Amino acid sequence: MNQRQWNELALCLVRKAVLAPSSHNTQPWVFRIGTSEIDLFADRSRALRVNDPEDRELTISCGAALMNLRVAASNYGFRVQVQLLPEEAEPDWLARATLSRDSGEPGAEGALTEFVEKRRTYRKQFAVREVDSESVEHLVAAAVAEGQWLRPLLSEETRQGAARLVAEGDAAQWADRSWRRELATWMRSRRRGDGLTVPALAAPVAQLVIRTFDMGGRVGAKNRELAETSPLLAVLGTERDDPDDWLKAGEALQRVLLVGCQRNLQASFLNQPIQVASLRLKLQNLIGGGVPQILLRLGYPVEEMPSAPRRQVGDVIEQEKWHTAEQARLLRAGDLAATRRAPHPRAPSPTGAQRRG
Numbered sequence: 001m002n003q004r005q006w007n008e009l010a011l012c013l014v015r016k017a018v019l020a021p022s023s024h025n026t027q028p029w030v031f032r033i034g035t036s037e038i039d040l041f042a043d044r045s046r047a048l049r050v051n052d053p054e055d056r057e058l059t060i061s062c063g064a065a066l067m068n069l070r071v072a073a074s075n076y077g078f079r080v081q082v083q084l085l086p087e088e089a090e091p092d093w094l095a096r097a098t099l100s101r102d103s104g105e106p107g108a109e110g111a112l113t114e115f116v117e118k119r120r121t122y123r124k125q126f127a128v129r130e131v132d133s134e135s136v137e138h139l140v141a142a143a144v145a146e147g148q149w150l151r152p153l154l155s156e157e158t159r160q161g162a163a164r165l166v167a168e169g170d171a172a173q174w175a176d177r178s179w180r181r182e183l184a185t186w187m188r189s190r191r192r193g194d195g196l197t198v199p200a201l202a203a204p205v206a207q208l209v210i211r212t213f214d215m216g217g218r219v220g221a222k223n224r225e226l227a228e229t230s231p232l233l234a235v236l237g238t239e240r241d242d243p244d245d246w247l248k249a250g251e252a253l254q255r256v257l258l259v260g261c262q263r264n265l266q267a268s269f270l271n272q273p274i275q276v277a278s279l280r281l282k283l284q285n286l287i288g289g290g291v292p293q294i295l296l297r298l299g300y301p302v303e304e305m306p307s308a309p310r311r312q313v314g315d316v317i318e319q320e321k322w323h324t325a326e327q328a329r330l331l332r333a334g335d336l337a338a339t340r341r342a343p344h345p346r347a348p349s350p351t352g353a354q355r356r357g
């Protein structure tokens, strides 16, 4: 593959990667394109200091982006070797994905590529229809394939218990003014390309209302009902709770979501009882152990949802190395912004990264 083909491929892969879900749609990632590898960095300037003080969800989001990249590379017939947290001294450097030519045939994971664009976070009521047991098995197997676990909450007792914890989580979060302020800053108009979308004219009002009023009671009651009536509730978790577990949880999460989508399912997140530390313990006890990372509700959507906005791909590719005329042309070709971005402040220097190879 010549340089031009590699540039095109790498850009394609990053375009798929950024379609991953991320908490508050912060899209907290930066990609650096090398000669046969793509490095993934955390963009901690997009961290949610109140909602996610340890950057756990930020790291999970980046893991989900990595999964998309792997799936897309496999679809193009490439083998991807992933190194997580390649350099202990550089915690922002989350992963290196090195591509090599495989048979040229799409790999097994590649079959999931078409669902990367079809997946949505679906926050509405699902159709009143049970998720069939075969689909549940596939979802569980998707998490296991990534070395993690997905535990469906099948008994009425655990479902009710989890739904109660969701409402408790809402109450705790909304009572915290700094949490509301942070949420309000991520309520944005679509043209911003990130955040939780509200119509442009309504954005200032929505932000003001969220900042000012504790709506925990109302939101909690609605989410509790959503949880109780969801066709399927499931907790995705890990054995430990370190950054590499969070990355792997993100990969597993995205695999579960894509496999679900392949089976016509969509999902949304009810993570409140995991985000609030005291409730996370209660959830852990409720489900019989392990480290809960994500609480999902899944079901069959009743209507098509528009996709959530994404930042321009030129804004998530580190420009330091990605700056040849050819690469800039490629970025512009997709009607995408080119070299606006300053180098990511906390990323290692390219020479350093190259040395480590």
Ligand SMILES: Cc1cc2nc3c(=O)[nH]c(=O)nc-3n(C[C@H](O)[C@H](O)[C@H](O)COP(=O)(O)O)c2cc1C
Pocket: 019, 020, 021, 022, 023, 024, 025, 057, 058, 060, 061, 064, 119, 120, 121, 122, 123, 195, 196, 268, 269, 270, 271, 272, 307, 308
């Ligand atoms: C780690 C993580 C945590 C999330 N937590 C929540 C949540 O608590 N509530 C929610 O409604 N959505 C949550 N989301 C979904 C994001 O808001 C969603 O991915 C984002 O708005 C982009 O939309 P999309 O998934 O439809 O592309 C979460 C996503 C991730 C990856």
